[in-house]
Amino acid sequence: MLTPEEYLHVCDIALDGMTAIVTELGDDLACTHPPLDGANTPFAILTHCLGVMHAWAGHRVAGRPLQRDRDAEFRAQGPVADLLAATEQARAQLHADVHACDPRAPLTATTGHRLEAHITTAGAALLHVLEELTQHHGQMQVTRDLLVQAPGRHR
Template sequence: MSDESDDLLLFCDRAVREMGDILLSLGDQLANDRPDLAGANSPYAILNHCLGVIEYWIGAVVVGRPDHRDRDAEFTASGPVAPLVARSREALARLHDDVADLDLGAAVEGGPRKPWMPTDRPFTRRAALVHVLEELVQHHGHMELTRDILLAREVSN
């Protein structure tokens, strides 16, 4: 594993671990609740979506595993917290295994074309890993705000 991937994985690990900790602190009931905001997601759905992000961008796009992702279903998922947190730990271990021997500078072959992707240069495995980091960190903050809204609602009720 390269120093570069070690650095990126450090922050991926932190975001996913802390999201799992938030779910555990909320418990099954609150982790599956949604703030009273249009289009809001539950903390459970947010972490579930993040696991989909990792598996799609690294597992399918970079490593080449079959893509079984149902992105829409990620946001409606609910259930007990403990199995999802365990799944998140497994996803991090798989992420480490997946990037262990990768040439991060190599182009992603046949991957998706998104409007935000560069057109003047190849989209690299490094870019895919940075995108995963971007999503995980963004959703970690999203989950912290969601937790705070849910807890404030509990106090006011």
Template structure:
């Protein structure tokens, strides 16, 4: 079935403002799930690749260095937290797996870069199945513990996937800044 969806068109860079124009573009409605899955996996995959590149570039010592700033985390802890975020939201909430989580410990995690990259690779390999479950079945376990987010009670699968994209993008930026700080210390 071919439908038409309203898509925003960005203004030119020279104008420097918002989304003034809109056009109608064809969208295959029966392929929306596939396109959402592909977009989610590509964006999360790009974030994870950038994170592992940063960890490799830092090595064990700098990756485990916490900047001397209030509330700062080491690069290792940031990526460790991101893996736990994916395991929690995609593995436990969406797929219904009982993946243990100690959220508070994520922010002080330490270890070898190679071991953490293995965890990143493992979660990346499992993510396509979890995204497929989200889009085909929905959320399997809303009662799972491990978040401070009240939205879990009413979250849609699409909200969860978008939340993952946002969290990883946000933490990638945090990681990039943290890398720059620990390199200059």
């Protein structure tokens, strides 16, 4: 099975990639929707990932209170510097949570989320965090490409 360091290395690759993208785009483009119906901004995608980390690793695995407005994550805007600081804080907490958990242990807390029918252990919850981080990193790469290649923009 994976060691905590191996698991966190892959999480960090995704987080590093997403922070690099919002940094590259800057405050304006990071908060811009690509030209697709219903598409999210890079800022919102990363904000959502922080919410996923808090909900699944922080609440369900570590047992901290859940304070999350999932809908607001997709409307989030602001300075990239603030998002980068929040990401580093969430990353440090994820590292601590992963090192402190027993992956075979049952979830510490539940919310009634439909996935909890299949995600019943700390290890499975952490795999879900990894799934979300990697898929949203890819989504953000495509989003970045759409934004920088939009008419009137050059890379």
